[in-house]
Amino acid sequence: MPLESYLLLGAAVFAIGLFGALSKKSAILILLSVELMLNAVNINLMAFSNFITPLTMKGQIFSIFVIVVAACEVGLGLAIVLMLYRRRQTLEVDKYNLLKG
Amino acid sequence: MDRLVLYTILIQLLPFAAFTVLILTGRKLKFGPYLSIGAMTLALVLSIMIMIKFAAGELAPIDVSYEWFTIPGYDPISIGFLIDPLSILMLVIVTAVSLATQVYSLGYLKGEARLNWFYAAMSLFTFAMLAFVAANNFIQMLIAWELVGLCSYFLIGFWFTRDYVPPAASKAMVVTRIADFPMILGVMILFYYVGSFAYAPSFEIVATLPSGTITLIAILLFIGAIGKSAQFPLHTWLPDAMAGPSPVSALIHAATMVAAGVYLVARVFPIFELSTAAMATVAIIGAFTAFFAATIGMATLDIKRIVAYSTMSQLGYMMAALGVGSITASMFHLTTHAFFKAMLFLAAGAVIHALHTQNIFDMGGVRRRMKLSFIAFVIGALALAGVPPMSGFWSKDMILAQAWDKQEYLVFGLGLFTVFITAFYIFRLLFVTFTGKMSEIVEKHGHESPPVMWGPFMVLAAVTILIGIAGIPIGSWAGLGHWMGEFLAASGGNLVHESNIVVIMSVSAALIGILLAYLIYYAKAFDLMKLKALDFLRHGAQNRWYIDEIYDHTFVRPTFSLSKASLTADLRGVDWVVNGVARLVMGSGIRIRVIQTGYLQNYATAMFIALALMVLVLGFAGVSS
Numbered sequence: 234m235p236l237e238s239y240l241l242l243g244a245a246v247f248a249i250g251l252f253g254a255l256s257k258k259s260a261i262l263i264l265l266s267v268e269l270m271l272n273a274v275n276i277n278l279m280a281f282s283n284f285i286t287p288l289t290m291k292g293q294i295f296s297i298f299v300i301v302v303a304a305c306e307v308g309l310g311l312a313i314v315l316m317l318y319r320r321r322q323t324l325e326v327d328k329y330n331l332l333k334g
Numbered sequence: 335m336d337r338l339v340l341y342t343i344l345i346q347l348l349p350f351a352a353f354t355v356l357i358l359t360g361r362k363l364k365f366g367p368y369l370s371i372g373a374m375t376l377a378l379v380l381s382i383m384i385m386i387k388f389a390a391g392e393l394a395p396i397d398v399s400y401e402w403f404t405i406p407g408y409d410p411i412s413i414g415f416l417i418d419p420l421s422i423l424m425l426v427i428v429t430a431v432s433l434a435t436q437v438y439s440l441g442y443l444k445g446e447a448r449l450n451w452f453y454a455a456m457s458l459f460t461f462a463m464l465a466f467v468a469a470n471n472f473i474q475m476l477i478a479w480e481l482v483g484l485c486s487y488f489l490i491g492f493w494f495t496r497d498y499v500p501p502a503a504s505k506a507m508v509v510t511r512i513a514d515f516p517m518i519l520g521v522m523i524l525f526y527y528v529g530s531f532a533y534a535p536s537f538e539i540v541a542t543l544p545s546g547t548i549t550l551i552a553i554l555l556f557i558g559a560i561g562k563s564a565q566f567p568l569h570t571w572l573p574d575a576m577a578g579p580s581p582v583s584a585l586i587h588a589a590t591m592v593a594a595g596v597y598l599v600a601r602v603f604p605i606f607e608l609s610t611a612a613m614a615t616v617a618i619i620g621a622f623t624a625f626f627a628a629t630i631g632m633a634t635l636d637i638k639r640i641v642a643y644s645t646m647s648q649l650g651y652m653m654a655a656l657g658v659g660s661i662t663a664s665m666f667h668l669t670t671h672a673f674f675k676a677m678l679f680l681a682a683g684a685v686i687h688a689l690h691t692q693n694i695f696d697m698g699g700v701r702r703r704m705k706l707s708f709i710a711f712v713i714g715a716l717a718l719a720g721v722p723p724m725s726g727f728w729s730k731d732m733i734l735a736q737a738w739d740k741q742e743y744l745v746f747g748l749g750l751f752t753v754f755i756t757a758f759y760i761f762r763l764l765f766v767t768f769t770g771k772m773s774e775i776v777e778k779h780g781h782e783s784p785p786v787m788w789g790p791f792m793v794l795a796a797v798t799i800l801i802g803i804a805g806i807p808i809g810s811w812a813g814l815g816h817w818m819g820e821f822l823a824a825s826g827g828n829l830v831h832e833s834n835i836v837v838i839m840s841v842s843a844a845l846i847g848i849l850l851a852y853l854i855y856y857a858k859a860f861d862l863m864k865l866k867a868l869d870f871l872r873h874g875a876q877n878r879w880y881i882d883e884i885y886d887h888t889f890v891r892p893t894f895s896l897s898k899a900s901l902t903a904d905l906r907g908v909d910w911v912v913n914g915v916a917r918l919v920m921g922s923g924i925r926i927r928v929i930q931t932g933y934l935q936n937y938a939t940a941m942f943i944a945l946a947l948m949v950l951v952l953g954f955a956g957v958s959s
Contacts, residue, residue, distance in 0.1 A: 255939045326935070333932045 239280030247273035258325045260314045264307060271303045338384065339398055342415050342468055345380050345425060348373040349432075350461040356454035366450035370457045371436050377464075378429040385422050388821075395419070395824050397470050397534055409530035416470035416533060420825035423665060424467040424597055427672045430797075431589040432460040434790040435581040438680050441787035442581055442687055452492060456585070459485035463590050467597065471531040472521045475598070479517075479562070482591045483510050489586060490578035502577035509571040513561020520554025523547070524605075537604040545609060552605050552612035555598065556619075563595030563649045566623040570882050572646055576638040580683025583638060588645050588679050589672035596652040596668055600661050603826055607659070617657025621748040624650030626879070628755040632762070633875035636692045637682050640763050644718060645675055647752060654749060655733040658740045662819045662827040667729035669818075670717065670801055674726055677794035678714035681707045684783040684791070685767065689775050694763055699772030703780030706788045708768045713795045715764050717802070719757035719844045725798045727841075728805035732815050735836045753840050757847025765855035 246269055253266030275296045282292020318324055352373040356366050363369070387393045399414030436456055443449055462485055466478035483506075491503035525531060527547065528539045540548055559565070564572035575587050586592070599606060599616060606612050627646035634640045648671045655664035684707045685700055686692055701708040717726035730753065737746040772780070782788065807813035819829035853859040877883070929936075 251942060255935050255942065327933055330932065 236280055236284045239276060239284075243273045243276035243280065245273075246270075246276065258327060260317065260324050260326050261311075263326065264310045264314065267310075268303055268307065271299055275299050336396060336398070338393055338396055338417055339415060341380050341384055342417050342425075345377045345429070346461055346464045346468060348377045349457040349464065353454050353457035353461060356450050356457065359450070361447065361450055363450055367436070367440055367453045370453040371433065371440075373457065374429060374433040374436055374460065377460075378426070378433050381422070381425040381429045384417075385426050388419060388422055399470060399532060407529075408525075409532065409535070411473060411531060412471065413474060414470035414532065415468045417468065418825045419822045419827070420597075420600060420661070420665065421467045423669060423822070424593075425464060427593075427669055428460060428463045428467065428590050431585055431672055431676045431794075432456065432463075434676060434794055435585040435680070438584075438683070438787050438790040439579070439581040441784045442683055443579060448492070452489070452579075455485055455488045455492075456582075459489065459586060459591070463594070466594060470533055472524065472533070472536070473531045475601075476518065476521060479558070479594065479598075480514070482586075482594060483507065483514070483562070486510075486575070486586050486591055489582040490575050492579055492582065493577070496577070499577045502571075502574040506571040506575045509568055510561040513558050513568050516554045517558025517561075520551050520558070523554065524551050533602065537602075540605050541608060548605065549609040549611045552602075552609050553615060555602060555605070556612065556616060559595030559598050559653075560619065561595070562598070563592050563653065564623075564646050565595070565619050565650060565653060566626050567881070569623065569627065569646055570878075570885060573639045573642045573878070576636070576642050580638065580679055580686060583642070584676040584679035584683070587642065588675040592645060592649055593652070593668050593672065596649060596656065596664060599653070599656050600664060600825075603656070603661055606656070613657050613659065615657070617654050617742060617745050620650045620653025620655070620657050621745040621752075622650070623647070624654060624752045625748045625755070626650075628752045628759065629871075629875050630878050631759040632755060633872055634759075635694060637685065637694050637697075637763065637767060638679070638692055640694070640759060641675070641678050641682055644678075644756065644760060645671075647756060648675065648718070651730060651733050651749065651752075654745050655736060658737050658742045658745055660733070660736040660828055660830060661825065662815075662822050663729070663732040663736045663830055665822060665827070666732055666815055666818045667726075670725035670729040670798070673794050673801065674714045674717040674724070674798045677710055677791045677798060678718065680787070680791035680794065681710040681714065684787055687783060687787070688781055689779050691775055694766045696775055697767045697773055698770045698776060699768070700776055700780060701768040702772060703776060704768075704782050706782060706792060710788075710791045710795045711764055711768060713798055715760045717798050718760050719848060720753055720840055721757075721844055721848070722841065723802045723806055725801035725805065727802065728813070728815050731832065731837055731840055732830050734840050735833045736830050738833055738836050739831070750839055750843055754843040754847040757844040758851045761848045761851035762855050765851060769856055 250266045250269030250271075250273060253269065254263050257263050257266060278292040278295050278299070280292075282290070282295075286292075314324065317329060321328060349370075352370040355369060356363065359366065384393070395416075395418035397414070397416045397418075399412035401410045401412050404410040436453065439452065439456070443452060446452065459482060462478045462481035466475060466482060469475040469478060487503050487507045490506055491499055493499050494503070521531070524536055524540070527543055528536045530536060540551070557568075561568045572587060572592065576583055578587070606616065624647045627643045627650060631640050631643035631647065634643060648667065652664045652667050652671070655667060685697070685704060688704065689697060689700075691697070713724065717724035720727045720730040722728075734746060734749050734753075737743075737749060801814060804814040804817075807816070811817075813832075815830060815832070819827050821827070854861075874880070
């Protein structure tokens with residue numbers, strides 16, 4: 234399979250994630266979308282790594298970093314969302330508008 | 335400090351102290367007017383004392399300066415006093431007339447709520463006038479000059495609730511202001527060449543300047559005098575100034591402030607003397623104003639305005655006397671005029687006070703109800719007309735004799751003809767007002783004024799007669815005119831010799847005028863109204879020769895139009911731009927702020943779009959390079 238196929242897949246996943254992050258109202262769905270975007274990046278990293286420097290593992294190592302950071306982020310993010318839900322009984326982000334003038 | 339200087343300062347400070355107390359205490363002070371009168375009495379006594387000592391030769395003229403501040407490269411600016419016969423004469427006139435009018439005001443303005451303010455303004459005016467007279471430099475003179483103008487404005491506007499009063503007060507202010515501007519310019523030019531504001535050094539250095547510059551300075555200063563002394567063509571404010579109370583007219587617009595212009599020219603006479611052109615201007619303007627104002631006086635109906643026009647006319651005589659080179663004649667006429675004109679105004683005020691009308695044809699037969707006012711008026715009218723032996727005769731005759739001597743026949747001719755007109759119009763006023771059948775108004779309201787009012791004008795009448803008697807040369811006494819020449823010698827006064835031809839001509843002119851007035855208005859021998867040939871003259875004079883209308887069309891209305899145009903330009907132009915900027919910001923803000931939704935996702939979208947665009951643009955740019 235050529236490099237382009239991987240890159241197209243990565244771009245497609247990133248675009249889906251971006252669309253989700255920008256359009257969804259539910260905080261959980263936005264978190265999910267962000268995960269998608271991170272994983273799209275991971276696909277790109279792996280693809281470039283395999284095709285350009287197949288002898289080293291730079292891409293894979295980076296991917297592992299990204300996955301770790303993503304896991305941490307989701308852990309924190311979900312905790313925050315949970316607290317928000319407890320306080321406001323809603324997951325819709327545009328209801329969290331206490332600071333709006 | 336010299337005792338004389340001390341007295342001069344005291345004379346000035348007494349009215350100022352009265353003013354300060356009155357203005358600070360407001361309406362509460364019960365004895366306010368008496369305070370002012372008391373201060374004035376003291377000032378008068380001091381002035382007379384100095385004058386007597388001067389006349390006796392015990393004192394010599396003094397010119398002292400006290401440094402005020404310095405401008406590097408120039409003489410220090412100082413406060414100083416020039417006390418010579420000229421200023422001493424004025425000190426006496428100002429304090430005397432001021433005292434008379436202030437006493438008179440006790441009756442005339444009885445019951446006015448703002449009486450203390452009136453006395454405060456009168457005191458301030460007297461102070462300013464005294465400061466003007468005693469000044470020895472142009473700066474002090476200008477300050478006092480403006481201060482008298484301001485007080486004139488205050489006092490004309492005393493009854494400011496009457497609708498015709500505020501415009502009259504403003505007119506007096508504006509017209510004299512127009513004249514003051516060239517005058518200040520003249521002082522500035524003088525300072526540029528001389529480097530000092532003091533009179534004495536100025537006179538020395540001016541003599542070394544080219545004649546054109548001297549003429550320019552003299553004419554510019556004279557324009558200021560024209561405005562203050564209501565000379566043609568800046569005379570229009572004086573008749574309107576009659577809107578003020580009668581004592582104000584007597585003090586400010588007859589005896590003192592309007593004489594300030596004459597005094598100014600006499601004070602800086604060394605400058606005028608150097609320029610024949612300036613002297614000719616002074617003489618012609620003076621003589622013409624004398625004639626011009628008298629013609630209007632013939633057709634005026636308002637008793638105070640007639641007297642006002644006669645004031646203008648007599649000031650013209652004084653200017654003409656200066657123009658032909660005689661300080662003595664001018665100051666002598668100023669002195670006699672100050673007393674008899676103040677008296678005429680006070681007597682006219684008494685009539686107005688009783689009858690509440692100013693139109694002489696609404697009056698008639700006032701003589702029977704107001705004997706004392708009538709007597710005062712007769713004395714005043716005789717003095718004004720120049721009938722011997724009243725005071726006015728000697729001084730007016732001296733002016734004519736001087737013009738005759740100097741062979742200024744135009745000035746002499748105008749002056750002589752004006753004597754005739756003057757006699758005619760003042761006796762027209764006298765006959766119409768005081769003699770004949772009593773009108774309804776006189777029948778109803780005519781009563782003699784209280785002693786506090788007739789006292790002052792009877793005293794002034796006595797002074798008029800006394801000066802007249804003192805004018806008669808008997809034995810070794812050569813007459814008051816001659817004495818005046820000697821007294822003023824230290825200030826540049828000259829000795830004027832009487833000339834019998836002139837006396838005969840002027841007295842006959844006056845008598846013909848009186849006779850004519852008698853025939854028309856007393857004996858009713860013929861009716862002037864039937865002479866249709868005179869109609870255009872009568873209309874012209876009644877409309878003040880349309881000078882006011884001409885000014886109205888050439889200056890006042892264009893100024894108003896300009897103001898209105900400026901207002902429109904300001905509102906529609908400048909304001910539109912200024913407000914437009916604000917509106918633009920507001921409007922665009924209202925329209926643009928909708929994109930600030932407050933939702934993070936919208937911002938993120940915008941960020942993404944911008945990023946995508948940047949990538950696209952940079953990508954293509956990268957490809958093309």
